[in-house]
Amino acid sequence: EAGVAQSPRYKIIEKRQSVAFWCNPISGHATLYWYQQILGQGPKLLIQFQNNGVVDDSQLPKDRFSAERLKGVDSTLKIQPAKLEDSAVYLCASSLVGTAHNEQFFGPGTRLTVL
Amino acid sequence: AQSVTQPDIHITVSEGASLELRCNYSYGATPYLFWYVQSPGQGLQLLLKYFSGDTLVQGIKGFEAEFKRSQSSFNLRKPSVHWSDAAEYFCAVGAVSNDMRFGAGTRLTVKP
Numbered sequence: 001e002a003g004v005a006q007s008p009r010y011k012i013i014e015k016r017q018s019v020a021f022w023c024n025p026i027s028g029h030a031t032l033y034w035y036q037q038i039l040g041q042g043p044k045l046l047i048q049f050q051n052n053g054v055v056d057d058s059q060l061p062k063d064r065f066s067a068e069r070l071k072g073v074d075s076t077l078k079i080q081p082a083k084l085e086d087s088a089v090y091l092c093a094s095s096l097v098g099t100a101h102n103e104q105f106f107g108p109g110t111r112l113t114v115l
Numbered sequence: 116a117q118s119v120t121q122p123d124i125h126i127t128v129s130e131g132a133s134l135e136l137r138c139n140y141s142y143g144a145t146p147y148l149f150w151y152v153q154s155p156g157q158g159l160q161l162l163l164k165y166f167s168g169d170t171l172v173q174g175i176k177g178f179e180a181e182f183k184r185s186q187s188s189f190n191l192r193k194p195s196v197h198w199s200d201a202a203e204y205f206c207a208v209g210a211v212s213n214d215m216r217f218g219a220g221t222r223l224t225v226k227p
Contacts, residue, residue, distance in 0.1 A: 004158070042119075042205050042217030043159070056214060091158060101147075101166065104215070106158030 002026065004107035006092050012113045018080040021110045025073065025094030031055075033104060034067055034077050035091040043091055049075065050098050079112075087114045117142040117208045121218035128196050129226045136191040136221050138180075138206030147209040148189040150180055153220075154202045162204075165189065176200070201225045 005024040013019050025032050030051050035043035046065065048056040051072040060067070064083070069075040079086055089111050093104040120139045128134050140146055147166055151159040163174025170182040180191045189206060203222050209215040 040219065042207070042219050044217070045215065048214075093158075103161050103164070106151075106160070108156065108158045 004092055004094055004105055006090075006107040006110055008110060009108065010111050010113075012115065013082055015084055015114050016081040018078065019082055019112060020076055020078045021090050021092075021112075023075045023077070023092030023107060025075070025092070026105055029094035029096055029105075030072070031095045031098035031102070032069055032075050033093040033095075034075070035093065037089040037091055037109070039088070046077070048098060055098055082112075082114045084114050087112055117146065117210060117214075117216050119206050119208050119216055119218035121204075121206055121221050123221045124219070125222045125224065127224040127226060130198050131195050134191075134193045134196045134200070134223070136204050136206075136223070138189045138191065138218060139187050140189060140206070140208040141187065142208055142210075144210075148180075148182060149207040149209065149215065150174065150178070150189075150191045151205045151207060151217075152176075152202045153205065159205065162191070196223075196225055198225045198227065 007022050032049045034046045037043040046060045047067045049069045052069045067077045089109040091109045092107045095102040095104045118141045122137050149164045150162040153159045162178050163172045165172045165182045172180050178193050203220045205220045206218045207215045
């Protein structure tokens with residue numbers, strides 16, 4: 001069974017530039033999550049989708065971050081414009097449904113460096 | 116909202132020695148508790164989870180954890196550490212809606 005795929009694996013940009021990350025969840029998983037993991041910290045949930053609808057985006061900085069999951073499968077996370085403090089690993093995860101009983105499977109992440 | 120504290124930022128143990136990683140949580144109701152492992156350049160992998168029932172939970176790779184409600188703890192243990200266990204370990208607490216909150220992690224170094 002294929003795991004969660006993410007691309008790119010690494011990205012370096014200048015501050016105020018834009019960047020987008022892509023995630024392909026495990027086939028059949030209805031719930032998709034984006035996490036931000038700053039160096040030395042645990043992952044922090046940015047947004048949770050159930051199919052193509054947003055369940056929780058309370059910790060997403062909406063002035064610069066946006067995410068979509070148009071067909072309920074792949075998802076894109078965008079930052080526009082980027083700030084230095086956005087340097088982090090962005091993890092995508094998926095689960096069959098969005099309850100605690102269902103294991104979240106994580107992708108390898110995209111490491112973003114903002115200069 | 117729920118929160119997690121992992122008091123140890125970095126632990127070093129010798130190969131073959133026993134291991135205990137500490138985790139304390141804060142949550143008003145019965146928590147859903149998890150331990151994840153993250154190897155360099157990899158995503159997180161679930162080691163074990165606790166929802167209810169037996170307070171001693173067995174996981175993959177020989178790990179176990181014990182839920183102690185009176186101490187608000189969910190410590191991870193392994194009787195004999197292998198060099199391949201060197202990684203970052205994260206404790207997490209979740210609610211029914213799967214809103215997981217992670218601790219800051221404990222980095223494990225294994226000495227030969």
